[in-house]
Amino acid sequence: MKGSNSFLVAFALLGFACSLASAFDPDPLQDFCVALKDTENGVFVNGKFCKDPKLAVADDFFFSGLNKPGNTSNLVGSNVTTVNVDQIPGLNTLGISLARLDFAPYGGLNPPHIHPRGTEILVVVEGTLYVGFVTSNPDNRLFTKILNPGDVFVFPIGLIHFQFNIGQTNAVAFAGLSSQNAGVITIANAVFGSNPPINPDVLTKAFQLDKNVVTYLQSRFWSD
Numbered sequence: 001m002k003g004s005n006s007f008l009v010a011f012a013l014l015g016f017a018c019s020l021a022s023a024f025d026p027d028p029l030q031d032f033c034v035a036l037k038d039t040e041n042g043v044f045v046n047g048k049f050c051k052d053p054k055l056a057v058a059d060d061f062f063f064s065g066l067n068k069p070g071n072t073s074n075l076v077g078s079n080v081t082t083v084n085v086d087q088i089p090g091l092n093t094l095g096i097s098l099a100r101l102d103f104a105p106y107g108g109l110n111p112p113h114i115h116p117r118g119t120e121i122l123v124v125v126e127g128t129l130y131v132g133f134v135t136s137n138p139d140n141r142l143f144t145k146i147l148n149p150g151d152v153f154v155f156p157i158g159l160i161h162f163q164f165n166i167g168q169t170n171a172v173a174f175a176g177l178s179s180q181n182a183g184v185i186t187i188a189n190a191v192f193g194s195n196p197p198i199n200p201d202v203l204t205k206a207f208q209l210d211k212n213v214v215t216y217l218q219s220r221f222w223s224d
């Protein structure tokens with residue numbers, strides 16, 4: 001009896017811990033909280049102001065155009081079209097968003113990056129992608145997979161990950177993210193393209209590079 005009680009307590013505590021651990025976006029306290037754009041009066045909240053629910057309309061929950069490919073004629077050969085709370089104000093407080101990813105034929109790359117606020121689940125609908133993520137220190141284990149249409153892969157929150165087109169055609173994928181605004185940190189851009197630049201001595205030591213290589217990298221154009 002005593003044993004089963006402590007099992008129940010442990011189970012309840014675990015449930016509580018899980019609910020804390022997953023509470024990155026606030027849980028809604030009403031059916032919805034359609035984001036309002038005008039925040040002129042300068043009060044910042046963790047999320048957005050919401051519209052009077054009586055004034056909400058279907059278009060607050062709607063987006064159109066995800067059938068259109070993004071333009072991949074850029075340095076990395078990929079393009080991410082995000083559909084988050086900025087495109088659909090009705091996503092405010094709901095903890096979910098979406099993206100379309102387009103990749104140019106062989107070599108289109110979504111470079112190593114992190115979503116600080118969301119786990120990503122990706123489904124390939126066209127082409128072949130080599131994808132992967134790396135676990136945190138000290139192991140830094142690499143998990144990779146080659147994905148074809150219909151294949152799904154998960155990138156856990158906060159871990160460095162990438163997608164690379166290894167097929168001879170365009171590749172297209174869609175991704176769900178567990179945040180209304182998962183955020184993106186592209187590693188190379190943040191490190192070598194910060195504004196203002198990081199002292200090159202820091203990067204020379206951190207990346208075990210020649211200082212000339214660091215200053216060269218810092219002089220490159222890092223587009224997101």
Ligand SMILES: *[C@@H]1O[C@H](CO)[C@@H](O)[C@H](O)[C@H]1NC(C)=O
Pocket residue numbers: 069070071072073074078079080223224
């Ligand atoms: C992504 O595609 C859109 C639509 O074609 C385009 O406006 C945008 O400039 C592209 N972004 C990049 C980084 O190439």
Ligand SMILES: *[C@@H]1O[C@H](CO)[C@@H](O)[C@H](O)[C@H]1NC(C)=O
Pocket residue numbers: 071072073
């Ligand atoms: C894609 O972007 C490139 C470079 O900015 C531009 O030259 C080209 O016209 C764009 N293509 C489309 C279909 O918009």
